[in-house]
Amino acid sequence: MNNLREALFSVVLRSEVGWFEEPGNSVGFLTARVVSDTSMIKTVISDRMSVIVQCISSILIATVLSTAVNWRMALAVYAMMPCHLIAGLVQVRSAKGFATDNSTSHQKLISLTSEAVSNIRTVASFVQEEEILRKADLALQEPMQTIRMEIIKYGALQGAALCLWHMTHAIQLSCSIALIGNGLATFENCVRSYQTFALTVPSITELWTLIPMVMSALAVLDPALDILDRETTIVPDVPKVSHDEEDRIVGGVAFEGVSFSYPSRAKVAILDGFSLAIEPGQRVALVGPSGAGKSTVFALLLRFYEPSQGRVLVDGKDIRGYNLKWLRRQIGLVQQEPILFNLSIRENISYGNEGASEAEIVQAATEANIHEFISGLSAGYGTVVGDKGSQLSGGQKQRIAIARTILKKPAILLLDEATSGLDGESERVVMSSLAAKGWGKSSIGEVSSSTTTSITIAHRLSTVANADVIVVMEKGAVVEMGSHEALVSVSNGVYSRMYRVHVKGAKD
Numbered sequence: 391m392n393n394l395r396e397a398l399f400s401v402v403l404r405s406e407v408g409w410f411e412e413p414g415n416s417v418g419f420l421t422a423r424v425v426s427d428t429s430m431i432k433t434v435i436s437d438r439m440s441v442i443v444q445c446i447s448s449i450l451i452a453t454v455l456s457t458a459v460n461w462r463m464a465l466a467v468y469a470m471m472p473c474h475l476i477a478g479l480v481q482v483r484s485a486k487g488f489a490t491d492n493s494t495s496h497q498k499l500i501s502l503t504s505e506a507v508s509n510i511r512t513v514a515s516f517v518q519e520e521e522i523l524r525k526a527d528l529a530l531q532e533p534m535q536t537i538r539m540e541i542i543k544y545g546a547l548q549g550a551a552l553c554l555w556h557m558t559h560a561i562q563l564s565c566s567i568a569l570i571g572n573g574l575a576t577f578e579n580c581v582r583s584y585q586t587f588a589l590t591v592p593s594i595t596e597l598w599t600l601i602p603m604v605m606s607a608l609a610v611l612d613p614a615l616d617i618l619d620r621e622t623t624i625v626p627d628v629p630k631v632s633h634d635e636e637d638r639i640v641g642g643v644a645f646e647g648v649s650f651s652y653p654s655r656a657k658v659a660i661l662d663g664f665s666l667a668i669e670p671g672q673r674v675a676l677v678g679p680s681g682a683g684k685s686t687v688f689a690l691l692l693r694f695y696e697p698s699q700g701r702v703l704v705d706g707k708d709i710r711g712y713n714l715k716w717l718r719r720q721i722g723l724v725q726q727e728p729i730l731f732n733l734s735i736r737e738n739i740s741y742g743n744e745g746a747s748e749a750e751i752v753q754a755a756t757e758a759n760i761h762e763f764i765s766g767l768s769a770g771y772g773t774v775v776g777d778k779g780s781q782l783s784g785g786q787k788q789r790i791a792i793a794r795t796i797l798k799k800p801a802i803l804l805l806d807e808a809t810s811g812l813d814g815e816s817e818r819v820v821m822s823s824l825a826a827k828g829w830g831k832s833s834i835g836e837v838s839s840s841t842t843t844s845i846t847i848a849h850r851l852s853t854v855a856n857a858d859v860i861v862v863m864e865k866g867a868v869v870e871m872g873s874h875e876a877l878v879s880v881s882n883g884v885y886s887r888m889y890r891v892h893v894k895g896a897k898d
């Protein structure tokens with residue numbers, strides 16, 4: 391069971407991001423597959439299999455014994471056996487269908503429960519408790535009708551099997567009378583043979599009940615085994631190019647005619663011939679209306695998905711040519727809603743950098759402007775932040791996520807609305823400490839092994855005004871590009887319009 395769980399979990403973790411977006415792969419479903427479904431292995435192997443082996447051996451011994459005592463009698467007894475086997479097979483088939491429906495309703499309930507619990511604040515604020523209970527009830531009610539029919543079918547077949555057993559007994563007793571009457575067997579041998587057979591009846595009956603159970607357990611395991619068989623389309627360890635751990639990418643990024651659609655919405659083009667070249671060490675900002683495809687650019691650079699056309703290059707080489715784990719280690723991503731783990735602040739900051747010293751952790755926290763807050767907590771860096779960091783404010787979570795990325799010392803830094811939860815002053819401190827680390831030097835001549843290219847997505851234009859290049863995106867393509875001053879001076883340009891709205895909003 392442990393081996394299966396480990397193997398399943400490893401396949402799940404290695405799967406490409408797009409796979410997790412398929413309807414059958416929600417958190418609840420996958421948790422059920424890895425934890426509950428696999429427990430069926432125990433049911434099948436240790437609980438049921440031993441009894442099955444016991445039953446089969448007792449049937450075999452009885453067959454040999456009754457044949458030795460009187461072969462004519464044994465033949466008469468076992469002549470009826472094919473009827474039982476046919477009934478048993480039909481019984482097994484009906485049990486398989488029954489088990490599948492049952493497990494589906496169970497999975498839906500698990501999915502609903504995990505979704506409701508992890509989003510309990512949203513559920514409570516929208517007063518959705520009753521609605522969720524109604525859905526849970528529906529998830530259990532839907533297969534109920536089918537299961538009822540299956541139960542009736544199952545019971546009828548069970549009855550037919552028992553009926554056949556009683557007929558066998560009757561026929562066997564008639565045979566005994568005939569054999570004794572014709573002098574082909576003694577009364578003593580007939581009783582012996584009959585009794586040996588009678589003792590195996592419970593074993594055979596038990597086998598009939600157990601086989602459907604085992605088949606049901608195997609049916610429940612089917613989806614988990616399907617996961618085990620699947621091939622990941624973006625394999626983290628391929629190609630197996632050996633990069634020296636000390637090797638670092640310089641930080642040049644290029645998108646060449648990239649077109650892309652998300653697997654779940656294959657017909658909607660999100661990027662359409664998107665091209666952009668970023669020099670190593672440049673500070674680039676991506677701005678544009680919501681849904682323009684800015685975050686998608688990050689997802690493609692991290693190779694969460696593959697473009698349908700075009701290439702993504704890092705230091706002039708297609709990213710498919712790099713070992714993915716090695717590449718990702720050098721790219722730091724901070725998202726708008728950073729995910730913290732239910733661990734201490736120290737463990738959250740050193741996540742992925744477990745060897746970092748206390749001094750390095752404190753240094754990273756100081757640069758992310760969160761050290762003062764952490765020091766004020768009674769447990770300091772040992773404070774556990776709760777599920778998904780629920781015991782912290784949005785801005786605190788963002789700063790811890792920034793500290794975590796600072797500690798990683800990435801060659802390419804991706805900030806996706808990473809400071810949106812911070813007040814203006816806090817944001818200024820964080821951004822200037824990132825710049826002070828030598829991240830985002832605009833002069834290519836200064837590029838060294840410690841230079842970091844930064845790409846920032848922000849709706850608040852004050853966050854990106856200092857960038858070397860501002861790239862304005864609309865509907866998956868670049869529509870304007872240049873420095874803040876150059877873009878603002880373009881009358882009726884997309885950026886200058888956005889800027890006027892931003893300034894007006896700030897004044898109001």
Ligand SMILES: Nc1ncnc2c1ncn2[C@@H]1O[C@H](COP(=O)(O)OP(=O)(O)OP(=O)(O)O)[C@@H](O)[C@H]1O
Pocket residue numbers: 411652653654655660678679680681682683684685686687
């Ligand atoms: N996983 C996904 N599956 C399907 N469609 C998606 C997925 N993620 C994003 N999209 C769609 O892709 C489009 C671009 O999304 P993206 O997040 O890149 O936009 P954005 O410019 O970053 O927007 P925002 O500024 O609101 O964050 C949107 O229309 C969005 O609905």
